Amino acid sequence: MLDIVRPLLALQEHTLAALSQLSAPAQQLLRLGLTTAFEQGVFAAAESALGEQTGALHITRQSSPALARLVRKGKLDAALVALPLNTEGLHLHPLSYQEPLIAALPASWPEAATADLALSALNHRPLFWFRRERNPDFFDYTRRIFDRAGYSPAYVEEPAEHDVLLARIARGEGMILLPASFSAIQRQGVVFCSLRDASQQLPLRLGVVTMPANEGLRERVIAALEKSLP
Template identity: 35%
Template sequence: MRMLSKHLPSTRALQCFLAVARELNFRRAAEMLNMSQPPLSRQIQGLEEMLRVRLIERDTQRVSLTPAGLAFKEQAAAILLALDGAVGAARENADDGSVRMGLTSVINHSLMPALHALVADAAFTGGRALERAWSRQLVERVSSGALDLAIVGDIVAPGADLAMQALGCEPMILALPATHAAAASEQVELADVSDLPLFWFARADNPAFYDKCERAFRRLGYAAPRRPEPKDFTLLLAAVAAGEGVALCPQSMRATSRLGVAYRALPPAVARMLSIEVQVVARAHETRAPVLDKIARIRATLGR
């Protein structure tokens, strides 16, 4: 029997290669994998160095596969598909019926009655709290098998190993200094606060939602200067209260009050343009009945 090599590529390296091989574009491949381009390029470079074969030709004009890359693409896809089947078979034979679930920390579920009731139902959660994290992190954990499903916000469409289903939308509102003149109105146009910077996240954190909002900003003629958005929401509110800028946040986050911060509605059309799509993500070829039952329950409770 042939012995396996001690030096085999990681599944992450194979996923990175296949994303580039399918897209023939490093930027789109990176977005599909919810990562930035430099680590993606390093994965490809490391894979080629391990194999001692050039798989991808890349210049300023285009990306293409070498003959070795074309052959490797077919085999790498088969390997990941077989591995996915092996993981599924192992889980089915060792499954205790529990389902590991995640919930995006971008939304405050306590202000969404249907979602709050669902995650507070011990019969649904199995008595375990849902893992809370940024949507991008949850998608990565579902992809790696650390979670079985997650309820997430707007995020770039995942690769072929994951499937997403839309549940509904969470409108955006404006957080501004309570001392600002616009705070006297119940509804505020973005133009009314263009004298202050906008606290904004990096595109690499969520390319899909970032691009969606940028298109809306251009359409609205909103071009306020940007400041890096603190990762911690309480720090963000503290900066807004200090008059350092304004922030856009999901409507449900207004439950987090802060002295010196005023939450104001945006015009309905603007709120819709900037709304966060709430979705459930799971493995594309999921067959386990407990996981499928949870997804069906989520869709029945939260679906449009």
């Protein structure tokens, strides 16, 4: 008799376990975009916090304009983007987090040994930078800052790959302005220099974009980010 009952009991336990899983609330996938304008280690704690909150987190890392397009198309639920940015059709919530820009210079340049470097001291040096059509709002924002600082760089198109960019800087081909968090990435032949009054004149700010209707999701994401960002 027991030989007959045991398989039936095992089947019953398996069935109950399966039904329990079906009745449990499904994990809500959060599709989150992270801008590559900041060094990605900045977002580590935020990724962990949002992963615990949602139980299912999918990360996309791209440029801020590309992330904004993906949110508009419904392919992302939310994205952390560098500001300023064209956010037409989206809800933008600026976050308190920001970083000053610093200069990444070839170690062979004499300016690399200068403390509290002024932008105007680099007027004769080539600057790796992006084309205006890639992000008009941010390009124009930096141009206004450059004008106020008396800085007139000779623009050179920025390589798409970060390692290629740093290699060209190390060879003395030019410089770039980056958020301060990128100084964590060391490269032989490249020196990261702070800029005079950069926290006031050259801040790179962070914001969250979502579709306007996603109010509940937006509030949850913003609350987690404000607690977990540095």
